[in-house]
Amino acid sequence: MKLVIAIVQKEDAKKLQRAFIENNIRETRLATTGGFLSQGNTTFLIGIDDEHVKTVLRIIKQESKAREEYMNPNMVPTGFDMNSQPVKITVGGATCFVVPIDEFKRF
Numbered sequence: 141m142k143l144v145i146a147i148v149q150k151e152d153a154k155k156l157q158r159a160f161i162e163n164n165i166r167e168t169r170l171a172t173t174g175g176f177l178s179q180g181n182t183t184f185l186i187g188i189d190d191e192h193v194k195t196v197l198r199i200i201k202q203e204s205k206a207r208e209e210y211m212n213p214n215m216v217p218t219g220f221d222m223n224s225q226p227v228k229i230t231v232g233g234a235t236c237f238v239v240p241i242d243e244f245k246r247f
């Protein structure tokens with residue numbers, strides 16, 4: 141069994157949750173915040189049998205879009221430059237971690 145941790149943009153979270161329900165995939169959704177942009181995103185925790193991990197990753201890939209954002213380097217805590225220009229960055233689709241699970245119990 142594996143735990144898939146998927147960080148997606150909140151704009152994609154509803155569609156992704158619907159896709160999980162349609163495919164009978166259990167998940168938990170957490171409201172999270174990206175450390176770099178300090179913007180809200182959504183983290184899904186999905187406990188899943190090994191043979192279904194690929195399906196989960198395929199669904200996440202299908203439903204998550206990369207988007208371009210502009211950020212002002214002034215907002216980075218480590219630097220403050222009044223003359224800096226906004227910088228374009230590409231956020232997402234999704235950042236996924238697949239972690240082994242030693243034990244899974246539901247009481």
Ligand code: 2BA
Pocket residue numbers: 147173174175176177178179181229230231232233234235
């Ligand atoms: P944020 O930390 O807010 O990062 C948003 C986007 O800013 C990132 O998109 C990336 O394009 C850029 N970025 C982040 N850190 C950077 C840095 N040190 N230098 C330059 N650009 C940087 P994604 O890579 O698609 O990440 C989207 C969100 O996924 C992140 O939001 C964070 O919440 C999460 N994430 C990404 N990589 C992670 C990791 N290794 N561990 C934990 N969370 C991660």
